[in-house]
């Protein structure tokens with residue numbers, strides 16, 4: 001079963017394994033085979049420099065600057081409820097009290113450390129070259145990539161939160177001025193005994209999101 005992984009062993013995934021799974025992800029379907037996705041793997045010293053800047057930005061409360069809007073605003077009530085429930089359940093699972101501001105801050109900061117991953121994919125598209133469907137194409141690519149990672153016993157966590165600082169991405173990723181960054185995907189071998197990795201999020205029952213239409217009324 002797929003689930004988000006937010007703690008990694010630190011062992012590097014070899015370049016040939018990475019290349020194989022990216023090639024496999026590239027087989028994702030896209031409208032008219034347009035393949036609008038761009039994928040950047042950041043690792044080594046560049047990732048450490050990026051991480052340092054992200055941690056500083058978080059600690060200093062740097063103003064966020066998201067370049068695309070993820071969710072409807074205002075969020076539909078049902079979505080809002082699920083989002084709040086997820087946040088609460090995850091904190092309870094990690095043993096963090098609602099009032100424990102320090103621990104909650106450390107918990108939030110994990111995002112800006114890319115959960116300690118040694119390798120992070122950044123998914124992007126060309127600036128100004130997209131319609132709504134382009135995001136769907138990229139979603140298909142992303143899910144294929146996630147499935148490929150899982151098939152190799154690797155884990156990952158999709159991150160929108162870190163799109164808060166695109167200027168830092170452009171500072172550390174050469175030739176990225178014309179990219180619109182969509183998401184980060186820290187990945188690696190899961191640390192199985194880490195509390196963050198034993199959390200299982202809930203799902204809506206089938207009847208809430210699936211129906212069959214068959215008999216004419």
Ligand SMILES: Cc1cc2nc3c(=O)[nH]c(=O)nc-3n(C[C@H](O)[C@H](O)[C@H](O)COP(=O)(O)O)c2cc1C
Pocket residue numbers: 002003004005086111157158159160161162183200201
């Ligand atoms: C577009 C997108 C953005 C996400 N951003 C974050 C994020 O910034 N930080 C995080 O910890 N999880 C993030 N997640 C992971 C979701 O919280 C997670 O997929 C959801 O709670 C369901 O849990 P599961 O992946 O373990 O099944 C994101 C997931 C998606 C699809």
